[in-house]
Amino acid sequence: MTIAKYRSIFSSSTAQQRKENFDNYWEFTQQHGGELLEDDKDLAIKRARLQYFQNNPIKLRKPLANPEAFYRNYVEMQDKPESLDKMTLMLTGIYKFARHEWVGIKGAWDVVPNMANSHSIEDKISRIHLAEEFCHVRLFDEMLKTVGLDKVEWVPLSPWKEKVYEQFPKFPGFLMDTPAFVTELMGVTFYFHLHALFDELLADEPEVRERLKELLDEITIDEIAHVGQRRNFIGSVGIKVSKWLVKPFYTMFFNDIPEVAQLFDVKKMIQDGEDFDFNTVPNYMIEKSWIPSYCKV
Ligand SMILES: [Fe+2]
Numbered sequence: 001m002t003i004a005k006y007r008s009i010f011s012s013s014t015a016q017q018r019k020e021n022f023d024n025y026w027e028f029t030q031q032h033g034g035e036l037l038e039d040d041k042d043l044a045i046k047r048a049r050l051q052y053f054q055n056n057p058i059k060l061r062k063p064l065a066n067p068e069a070f071y072r073n074y075v076e077m078q079d080k081p082e083s084l085d086k087m088t089l090m091l092t093g094i095y096k097f098a099r100h101e102w103v104g105i106k107g108a109w110d111v112v113p114n115m116a117n118s119h120s121i122e123d124k125i126s127r128i129h130l131a132e133e134f135c136h137v138r139l140f141d142e143m144l145k146t147v148g149l150d151k152v153e154w155v156p157l158s159p160w161k162e163k164v165y166e167q168f169p170k171f172p173g174f175l176m177d178t179p180a181f182v183t184e185l186m187g188v189t190f191y192f193h194l195h196a197l198f199d200e201l202l203a204d205e206p207e208v209r210e211r212l213k214e215l216l217d218e219i220t221i222d223e224i225a226h227v228g229q230r231r232n233f234i235g236s237v238g239i240k241v242s243k244w245l246v247k248p249f250y251t252m253f254f255n256d257i258p259e260v261a262q263l264f265d266v267k268k269m270i271q272d273g274e275d276f277d278f279n280t281v282p283n284y285m286i287e288k289s290w291i292p293s294y295c296k297v
Pocket residue numbers: 101132133136187219223
């Protein structure tokens with residue numbers, strides 16, 4: 001039997017611990033992404049990594065059977081989801097997940113203080129966090145290009161939905177912190193399940209499978225750090241609320257993406273969210289990521 005090294009993400013913490021953890025995260029995040037390139041919503045190390053992928057492209061041995069099915073369904077599902085092959089569903093599902101993320105961060109970027117106007121460590125951390133999320137959208141775009149989908153457009157939501165997303169970051173912390181944390185947790189759950197799906201669907205495409213995993217790992221390592229960081233905003237009552245929110249939140253969000261129920265076991269995803277600790281995270285990710293001190297044994 002292996003001894004657990006980490007406690008539940010829902011473990012309690014003191015205000016003093018959280019303050020120290022913010023200081024510690026701030027040190028971590030600056031060396032992790034490198035210099036903030038604020039005008040480009042980008043980070044120097046992450047940009048170099050994406051450029052490496054772009055300069056060393058990988059192609060499918062056998063082109064996608066049905067790219068038209070992707071282009072017909074990626075923004076809005078037109079066909080019956082059951083009628084589509086799993087590969088198409090996976091790719092349109094990736095796009096839809098990433099699109100939600102993109103809409104959320106676009107709304108937030110313009111309303112949270114820029115770095116020059118960020119005076120607290122929490123504000124500075126949040127600015128870097130958003131820049132990392134923009135890098136994720138670029139990495140998702142690169143995943144789609146890797147399988148030959150180079151005509152993907154990032155389409156905004158309807159104007160009123162975009163407005164709703166813009167209001168979200170203006171909410172006071174006590175309302176915003178728990179859903180923001182659960183959203184990050186949901187991201188990690190989704191990415192772990194997606195990682196496993198690459199093995200299933202790309203057995204005959206080992207090069208592309210490994211490249212998609214590399215691209216996804218870049219994202220997942222950040223998201224694991226975000227889970228700890230967003231958890232660190234939350235006190236003892238909020239963390240109970242957060243655990244309670246996992247099920248309704250995952251259910252609501254995944255219901256909005258019809259691909260998810262076709263490809264994944266949503267019940268298991270909810271369970272994974274509620275049970276999350278860092279023990280299931282592979283070591284090569286832990287080494288590059290960040291974990292709150294009070295989640296370590
Ligand atoms: Fe992200």
